[in-house]
Amino acid sequence: MTSVTCTAPVNIAVIKYWGKRDTQLILPTNDSLSVTLSQDILHSKTSISANKEYAHDRLWLNGKEEDITKNKRMHNCFRETRALRRRMEDEDSSLVPLSTYPLHVCSENNFPTAAGLASSASGLAALVFTLAKLFNLPNSMTDLSRIARQGSGSACRSLFGGFVAWEMGSEADGSDSRAVQIAPDTHWPELEALVCVVSDAKKGTSSTSGMQQTIESSPLMKERLQIVPGRMEAMKKAILNxxxxxxxxxxxxxxxxxHSVCLDTFPPIFYLNDTSRGIIQLIHEYNAANGGVYKAAYTYDAGPNAVIYASxxxxKEIIQLIAHYFPPSEEKKSTYFTDPYNVLQSKDSLGARPAINEQFNTSVIPVYPPGSVSRLLHTKVHDGPRVLSENESLLNADGTPSRLA
Amino acid sequence: MTSVTCTAPVNIAVIKYWGKRDTQLILPTNDSLSVTLSQDILHSKTSISANKEYAHDRLWLNGKEEDITKNKRMHNCFRETRALRRRMEDEDSSLVPLSTYPLHVCSENNFPTAAGLASSASGLAALVFTLAKLFNLPNSMTDLSRIARQGSGSACRSLFGGFVAWEMGSEADGSDSRAVQIAPDTHWPELEALVCVVSDAKKGTSSTSGMQQTIESSPLMKERLQIVPGRMEAMKKAILNxxxxxxxxxxxxxxxxxHSVCLDTFPPIFYLNDTSRGIIQLIHEYNAANGGVYKAAYTYDAGPNAVIYASxxxxKEIIQLIAHYFPPSEEKKSTYFTDPYNVLQSKDSLGARPAINEQFNTSVIPVYPPGSVSRLLHTKVHDGPRVLSENESLLNADGTPSRLA
Incomplete structure (x- = not known):
């Protein structure tokens, strides 16, 4: 048996991907750019073992077996990486014919799905990266990003750390639609992020169907596609500087x-809720109180959770600000705040009123009901996928999962 | 003393006015089109008396005296109508020189400001219409609409009943920026409206400043201005047919x-809240359950209140649907529903579950907390400003208000 275990990070776009020009190959209608968040806090972990004795391919996601033949996107990633391996084996007959071996795949996220954090990007990136390591593929990350893209569009960006662009490309076969690193995480170590997990009763529209509804029905989307190229250039420049x-x-x-083109979609798509809007208004007031010099920037994906970038x-001030206006519920107090970097030292209380300057209008939003924000995760820009040691495998020596849900 | 009392209706745009190309003359960046709602339910009422013995112009709004010299927009309407009167007096010396008399103006809305319903359109329309009657001006309503427009943009549309277009015009002096009636209320008597007053803690951005922020900072607004002309033509055709x-x-x-261009404004402007979004989702589900044949249409102005148009x-079904998902609070139950047309007969309970067909997904939204919608006003398309009899005046014979706040 050959087995490999890897982790891949979550990425949060600062220029958003929304809309496909080819839904089969997952080719986007615009370039996008993201920041890779630390795997120390949020990651997908995948173990894959290849064994000719296995009956067939099997897949366990978060401790539950799934029918791998029904997961077309994952299947694309198997097919493409096996094809690359087969080519190697064809050229070198001394290689173990892993491309013909059935695979057992076991994958899990270290964050609860209930948190509403998108897991498909990190999940598919972990899958493709682990397959590449298992098969010992010599391909570059950018090569692999074309495969990960076919698993889940934004997964291609999770193959790199730091600041990553997904170039939409123009070829019909998708060969030039791939991720490239703009700058590594070490380029801008001061940049950190705060993930605010916002409670929401409703299940939102899936991004897969939502983005195509926007392409088909939003008259403003056409204009957005004219706007993005300029923003990409400006964003790359901002990051490099x-x-x-x-x-x-x-x-x-x-x-x-x-979110504006989501609202212009018909019927309209809503991802922001009243709590999301409250965080937006709070951040604008916080920046305004600083004389209009930005100290924080929010961004929202296809859900109500905020990610706040700041220096x-x-x-510390921003965490206290959010915790003041969006306090934890009594029962979730202990899991409310994750802070591996100890920005709040022991003497500091999370609930302390932040020492914002006197320009700050404290009545810009009300204090929200406890639990409106269920978790705060303090994290930073960090590296790309990691290979773990064998003793961290999610699979036992016999190819069964080490734990089930 | 000469005294006149009139009422003017509220209008709700179906093609929205948002953005001025001239903030002094109130010239818009696009045409708009509205439906005039019945004055039986919602109106502004204005009494004006002219008396040469009065010391100076005075103004009472909703029972409270205001400094008329500080209300520049109202002042514009005084100046313009007095100028028209003066021209008449110059040509006919037998006329009472009303243009030189000080005026007492008393105006009130029959709906609470707290309801969050825009009152400036009906208020300024009532002012201009009453001044025109007091001065016996021979001008057409379209002529007067140019004056009302300078008081409050959308006031120009409240000078007509039925279906009303505000043509943006192209002249720099605003002479061709005026309201015209597309069809009278009698043209489509089946069309009715339900005003859903949505509770909201926050004071939103004023429309006056909000629309200019959009013009200045929303990249998508440019595209909207290209889209509106086609929508105007399609809407006129829809109404005529x-x-x-x-x-x-x-x-x-x-x-x-x-609302999409409001969100694309920077900083973003939000008028819809979670209750507004719930009503939108409910109406889409209600239409979808009808096989995608629309039975109801929502629209939202610069606030969270919904206006639902339906046949x-x-x-009745729509009222029961809204009342089921957005029930009244216990203390406001008695004022929750205003139904002058008795669509719910005595045997019907407002709280009865509506007999929606089985395609309707009852879990599309949750039942909202009581009081999320504070009032439902059932109304219809109706006529333009009305002249009332003298005994309905808001002013006593001595020119003082008949009641103060």
């Missing part, structure tokens, strides 16, 4: 515009 | 697009 002012404004504007030095 | 399907879809799409025959 570590210009937080430009980065913050572009990030907020692009998040708003993505390390402002993060 | 009494084509509810086309009317409903255009109404909902244009409301959504207006008379579906109104």
């Amino acid at each position: 570590k210009d937080f002012q430009a980065f913050a404004e572009l990030t907020m504007r692009d998040s708003n515009q993505f 390390k030095e402002d993060m | 009494k084509d509810f399907q086309a009317f409903a879809e255009l109404t909902m799409r244009d409301s959504n697009q207006f 008379k025959e579906d109104m």
Whole structure:
């Protein structure tokens, strides 16, 4: 048996991907750009073992077996990586014919699905990266990103750490639609992120169907596609210059515009709720109180959760600000705040009123009902997929999952 | 003393006005089109008396005296109508020189400001119409609409009943920016409306400042301005053909697009809240359950209140649907529902579960907390401003208000 275990990170777009020009190959209607968040806090972990004795391919997701033949997108990733392996085996007959072996795949996220954090990007990136390691593929990450893209569009960006662009490309076969790293995480170590998990009763529209509804029915979407190229160039420049002012404004504007075309979709698609809107208003007031010099920037994907980007030095104040206006419920107090970087030292209380300057209008939003935000995760820009040691495998030596749901 | 009392109606746009190309003359960046709602339910009432013995112009709004010299927009309406009167007096010396008399103006709305219903359109329309009657001006309503427009943009549309277009015009002096009636209320008597007053803690951005922020900062607004002319033509055709399907879809799409450019404004402007969104989702499900044939159409102005247009025959079902999902609070139960047309007969309970067909997904939204919608006003398309009899005046014979706040 050959077995490999890897993790892949979550990425949060600052120029949003929304809309496909080819739904089979997952080719987007615009470039996008994301920031890779630390796997220390959020990741998908995947173990894959290849064994000629296995009866057939099997898949366990978060401890539950799934029918791999019904997961077309995952199947695309198997097919493409096996084809690359087969080519190697054809050229070198001394290689173990892994491309013909059945595979057992076991994958899980270290964050609860209930948290509403998108897991398909990190999940599919972990799958493709682990397959590539298992098969010992010599391909570059950008090569692999074309395969991950066919599993889940934004997964291609989770193959890199730091700041990552997904170039939409123009070829009909998708060969030039791939991810490239704009800058590694070490380029801008001051940049950190706060994930605010927002409680929401409703199940939103899936992004897969939502984005095609926008393409088909939003008259404003056409204009957005004209706007994105300029924003991509400006965003790359902002990142390379570590210009937080430009980065913050572009990030907020692009998040708003993505939700704007969702609202212009017919019937309209809503991802932001009253809590999301409250966080937006709070961040704008916080920046306004700083004389209009941005200290924080929000962004929202296809759900109500906020991700706030800010500089390390402002993060403590921002955490206290959010915790003041969006306090935890009594029963979830202990899991409310995850802070591996100890930005709040022991003497600090999470609930302390932040020392915002006197320009700050404290009545800009009300204090929300406890539990409106269920979790705060303090994280940072970090690296791409990691290979773990064998003793961290999710599979036993016999190819069964080490734990089931 | 000469005294006149009039009422003017509220109008609700189905193609939205948002953005001025001239903020002094109130010239819009696009045409708009509205439906005039019955004055039986919602109106502004204005009494004006002219008396040479008065010391100076005075103004009472909703029972409270205001400094008329500080209300520039109202002042515009005084100046313009007095100028028209003066021209008449110059040509006919037998006329009482009313243009030189100080005026006492008393105006009130029959709906609470707290209801969040825009009162400036009906208020300024009532002012201009009453001044025109007091001065016995021979001008057409379209002539007067140019003056009302300078008081409050959308006031120009409240000078007519039925279906009213505000043509943006192209002249720099605003001479061709005026309201015209597309069809009278008698043209489509089946069309009715349900005003859903949505509770909201927050004070939203004023429309005056909000629309200019959109013009200045929304990249998508440019595209909207290209879209509206086609929608205006389609909407006029829908109204003339009494084509509810086309009317409903255009109404909902244009409301959504207006809120979409608000969200694309920077910082973003939000008028819809979670209750507003719930009503939108409910109406879409209600239409979907009818095989996608529209039975109801929502629209939202610069606030969270919904106005639902529907045919008379579906109104009972729609009222019960809204009342089921957005029930009244215990303390406001008695004022929750206003139904001058008795669509719910005595045997019917407002709280009865509506007999929606089985295609309707009852879990599309949850039942909202009581009081999320505070009032339901059932109304219809109706006539333009009315002249009332002298005994309905808001002013005593001595020119003082008959009641103060």
